[in-house]
Amino acid sequence: MSQDVRGEIRGFIGAKFPSLSFTDEQDIFALGFVNSLFAMELVMFIEKAFATRIPNEELKLDNFRTVTRMTELVERRTAAAAH
Known part of the structure; x- marks a missing residue:
């Protein structure tokens, strides 16, 4: 999943x-x-x-500085939603 997430985020920024x-x-x-x-x-x-919601405690600039951090954020949120 990470490569797909990473690719979509890179595509959005690149566009x-x-x-x-x-x-x-x-x-x-x-x-x-x-x-x-x-x-x-x-x-x-x-x-x-x-298809996730980012809660207020995750709305930190550090979570959005790099493609890697955004990918990690998405993975955390999707894992949390799965449980």
């Missing part, structure tokens, strides 16, 4: 910022392209694309 080149470990906020408005778009995208 919004086609000229942005980044790795899964790079802080997309530190690159200067991403702002707080886009952070909310990321939250909405993740909730819709992966």
